[in-house]
Amino acid sequence: MPSRREFIQRGIAASVLAACPLTSRLALAGSSSGKTYRLFKVVFDQTFAEGAAFGAEAVSRGAPARAVGSNAGSVWMNEIEPRWKRGPAVIAGLTGRASLFCLELLARDYGMGVVYRAEHSPTGDGGIRHVITGPESLSEWQAESKTRLTAAGQCWSAVAARMVMNCPETLEPDPSIGLLDLAQPAGIAGPSLFSWVIAPAKRPGVLGERAKRG
Amino acid sequence: MPQPPKGMSDRDFQAALRRIREVAGSEWVFSSDEDVELYRDAYSPLWGEEEERVASAAVAPISVEEIQAIVRIANEYRLPLYPISTGKNLTYGGSAPVYSGSVVLDLRRMNRILDVSLRDRSCLVEPGVSYFDLYRHLRQEKIPLWIDTADPGWGGLIGNSLDHGAGYTASDFRDHFDAHCGMEIVLASGEVVRTGMGANPNAKTWQVFKYGMGPWVDGIFSQSNYGIVTKMGFWLMEEPEAALMVNVTAPRRQDIVPLLDILTSLIYSHTILSELQVMSPIMNGSPDPELVRLRVAGAGATDQEWARYVESRNQPCWAASFCFYGAPKVIAASWEHTKDRLAVISGVQFRETASYTFPLTDEQVDAVADKPRLGIPSLNLFGSRNSPTARPSEGHLDFSPMVAPRGEELLALTSVTGKVYADMGLPPPFVGGWIYHRRGMIVFHPVSTYRNAEDNQKTRALFERLVTACAEGGWNTYRIHANFQALAIQTYGFNNGSLHRLHETLKDAIDPNGILSAGRYDIWPKHLREKRA
Ligand SMILES: Cc1cc2nc3c(=O)[nH]c(=O)nc-3n(C[C@H](O)[C@H](O)[C@H](O)COP(=O)(O)OP(=O)(O)OC[C@H]3O[C@@H](n4cnc5c(N)ncnc54)[C@H](O)[C@@H]3O)c2cc1C
Numbered sequence: 001m002p003s004r005r006e007f008i009q010r011g012i013a014a015s016v017l018a019a020c021p022l023t024s025r026l027a028l029a030g031s032s033s034g035k036t037y038r039l040f041k042v043v044f045d046q047t048f049a050e051g052a053a054f055g056a057e058a059v060s061r062g063a064p065a066r067a068v069g070s071n072a073g074s075v076w077m078n079e080i081e082p083r084w085k086r087g088p089a090v091i092a093g094l095t096g097r098a099s100l101f102c103l104e105l106l107a108r109d110y111g112m113g114v115v116y117r118a119e120h121s122p123t124g125d126g127g128i129r130h131v132i133t134g135p136e137s138l139s140e141w142q143a144e145s146k147t148r149l150t151a152a153g154q155c156w157s158a159v160a161a162r163m164v165m166n167c168p169e170t171l172e173p174d175p176s177i178g179l180l181d182l183a184q185p186a187g188i189a190g191p192s193l194f195s196w197v198i199a200p201a202k203r204p205g206v207l208g209e210r211a212k213r214g
Numbered sequence: 215m216p217q218p219p220k221g222m223s224d225r226d227f228q229a230a231l232r233r234i235r236e237v238a239g240s241e242w243v244f245s246s247d248e249d250v251e252l253y254r255d256a257y258s259p260l261w262g263e264e265e266e267r268v269a270s271a272a273v274a275p276i277s278v279e280e281i282q283a284i285v286r287i288a289n290e291y292r293l294p295l296y297p298i299s300t301g302k303n304l305t306y307g308g309s310a311p312v313y314s315g316s317v318v319l320d321l322r323r324m325n326r327i328l329d330v331s332l333r334d335r336s337c338l339v340e341p342g343v344s345y346f347d348l349y350r351h352l353r354q355e356k357i358p359l360w361i362d363t364a365d366p367g368w369g370g371l372i373g374n375s376l377d378h379g380a381g382y383t384a385s386d387f388r389d390h391f392d393a394h395c396g397m398e399i400v401l402a403s404g405e406v407v408r409t410g411m412g413a414n415p416n417a418k419t420w421q422v423f424k425y426g427m428g429p430w431v432d433g434i435f436s437q438s439n440y441g442i443v444t445k446m447g448f449w450l451m452e453e454p455e456a457a458l459m460v461n462v463t464a465p466r467r468q469d470i471v472p473l474l475d476i477l478t479s480l481i482y483s484h485t486i487l488s489e490l491q492v493m494s495p496i497m498n499g500s501p502d503p504e505l506v507r508l509r510v511a512g513a514g515a516t517d518q519e520w521a522r523y524v525e526s527r528n529q530p531c532w533a534a535s536f537c538f539y540g541a542p543k544v545i546a547a548s549w550e551h552t553k554d555r556l557a558v559i560s561g562v563q564f565r566e567t568a569s570y571t572f573p574l575t576d577e578q579v580d581a582v583a584d585k586p587r588l589g590i591p592s593l594n595l596f597g598s599r600n601s602p603t604a605r606p607s608e609g610h611l612d613f614s615p616m617v618a619p620r621g622e623e624l625l626a627l628t629s630v631t632g633k634v635y636a637d638m639g640l641p642p643p644f645v646g647g648w649i650y651h652r653r654g655m656i657v658f659h660p661v662s663t664y665r666n667a668e669d670n671q672k673t674r675a676l677f678e679r680l681v682t683a684c685a686e687g688g689w690n691t692y693r694i695h696a697n698f699q700a701l702a703i704q705t706y707g708f709n710n711g712s713l714h715r716l717h718e719t720l721k722d723a724i725d726p727n728g729i730l731s732a733g734r735y736d737i738w739p740k741h742l743r744e745k746r747a
Pocket residue numbers: 297298299300301302303304305306307308309321341363364365366368369370371372373374375376377378379380381441442443444595596731734
């Protein structure tokens with residue numbers, strides 16, 4: 001039996017999806033040419049309507065997507081960490097701030113880092129502001145993606161799903177992107193959501209296959 | 215480039231690192247800005263300020279032998295080292311050293327589960343073993359034993375217990391240092407010591423009997439800087455047949471006295487074994503002007519005034535939650551007995567919130583709401599602040615004074631801290647007590663930290679006032695963020711600080727060059743102590 005909250009969330013998700021019937025035909029962000037990251041896992045917080053829509057888009061495009069609710073503990077323990085113990089594998093998702101904070105912190109142990117994170121925050125007047133943080137080399141892709149996210153209006157999360165799935169392999173984690181701040185900045189009308197990609201960084205981790213006894 | 219520790223020349227620092235590279239392999243010595251950034255305390259109340267405590271480098275050895283060699287080099291150069299195990303000590307200092315410029319001795323690569331004994335219900339682990347690691351191992355191997363995990367499962371058995379951390383299952387296991395049995399330590403000299411029965415090279419009872427013979431020295435290696443712990447044994451809980459999670463509410467403010475008296479009697483008589491939390495839905499409600507007035511008035515507010523307020527909110531004043539473990543028949547009898555005892559509180563209400571029979575399937579594990587009470591590691595506490603309705607939290611420090619688990623004490627302490635908050639123009643703090651330890655109750659006050667100096671300055675001022683005001687009232691913190699350890703130790707000042715002097719005497723004897731975790735819990739080596747005086 002779904003709880004009342006789950007029921008309401010599913011309802012909202014359904015309405016977001018219904019409002020975005022043309023997601024596949026939207027002008028979508030991402031590189032059409034060139035190699036993109038092969039994703040081991042795409043996680044999404046389905047307790048947000050936008051998270052559910054992101055997940056639906058990812059699933060419809062054949063991504064190994066997994067609903068993780070509002071915390072990443074279980075997917076970390078059962079899927080991501082066991083995989084990373086064997087070697088690096090790229091993950092992506094749309095989650096809340098705290099889940100991403102946890103995954104970023106844990107990723108560093110395994111020599112993985114954030115390629116980019118896009119913060120999607122409500123503006124208070126029904127709009128959404130998209131801020132993408134990533135490496136210098138991202139700037140062109142970033143500007144283009146931002147335009148598409150904005151143009152998608154309330155269907156932005158489907159665009160965000162395409163973005164993570166089409167993230168070019170040439171974009172590497174940038175060590176200058178510091179750990180996500182857990183504190184929500186002032187002036188944001190509600191909790192932000194984050195779409196992101198975490199991939200192998202140049203700096204190796206302390207844990208993982210490499211770290212084992214020789 | 216990261217700065218060497220104060221007073222050490224860059225030449226010596228680089229020479230020491232070179233020697234350490236020869237021992238550990240250059241790929242395991244981290245000394246760039248980018249490397250050092252990873253060891254910053256993400257919740258630091260000094261974030262970005264000059265005094266923020268930062269490492270100069272890190273080294274990740276793989277064996278006891280490598281640690282011994284590193285320690286010998288550190289002695290030659292008087293290079294300060296800061297050992298961490300899983301390094302997730304957020305709220306109490308993260309993986310940053312207490313003394314800036316220390317080289318973090320990162321033990322995460324040493325992460326072998328050396329032994330699990332089903333018959334002795336125990337394990338022996340290395341420092342890098344996290345709660346996630348051990349839990350996964352027990353489930354994969356279908357070993358019907360439970361771990362006792364701290365709330366975030368990314369911490370580990372050794373680091374958490376050495377900082378006196380605590381968890382949520384039965385009383386024999388929750389106080390993590392209390393639940394350990396046997397240690398192996400590399401001393402500052404490089405010598406390896408095993409405590410308890412482990413001192414017999416043929417020991418069959420290292421994880422069975424704690425004391426061995428002679429003085430029991432294990433305690434001096436917790437919340438201290440006398441050695442590098444390389445192995446520890448822990449007792450594990452036998453998986454019960456079933457568990458029942460329950461909730462008890464009591465309507466009036468003054469009910470907290472009989473409520474806690476009866477619950478602690480049930481704890482001491484071993485009817486209730488689990489961790490127990492009690493909070494006030496009323497006092498933790500949104501702070502309307504009347505609530506703020508009553509909270510600030512403290513003892514000045516009468517029971518009648520509180521009764522009127524509580525009635526207007528249509529909520530119980532107190533809610534306690536705990537859990538029964540055991541065979542279903544035993545649980546049913548314990549719960550009946552608990553209800554009988556609490557029935558003397560007029561208006562008390564009882565609710566069963568969840569029940570389980572073990573073992574759980576993976577899907578059932580995923581669905582457990584209160585995972586730590588069943589020894590399941592998670593990151594739920596972060597997630598819960600991330601729900602669509604909740605404001606994501608900032609980083610925080612835990613102000614954690616220890617009180618006797620009595621209603622009067624909870625009210626008295628929170629009225630003292632309420633006044634501190636009010637004097638600083640802040641809304642009243644959270645009112646709740648956590649009974650982790652066998653006889654004490656922790657009254658947590660989460661104090662937010664930020665990534666900006668102005669807000670952090672206020673945080674530090676608040677925190678300092680809380681430490682001082684509570685110590686004056688007779689309540690000390692049981693554990694504290696590195697930034698406030700010196701202040702907290704001053705509050706343990708009986709006989710002009712004789713306990714602290716003993717700590718220093720031990721330091722001088724065991725680590726004469728002061729190479730290990732300088733300043734941890736305000737124990738400084740002689741050469742730094744004198745400069746600080
Ligand atoms: C949201 C949240 C909830 C929390 N809930 C809990 C909770 O329920 N219970 C709890 O106890 N804590 C809790 N904490 C606090 C803390 O995060 C945990 O205690 C965590 O387990 C500590 O980190 P760790 O286990 O990685 O230990 P580490 O960081 O590895 O170690 C802690 C300290 O011990 C010393 N040390 C570690 N290893 C060694 C060694 N081998 N030799 C010598 N000295 C060593 C070092 O000084 C180190 O800094 C919570 C924190 C947060 C943010």
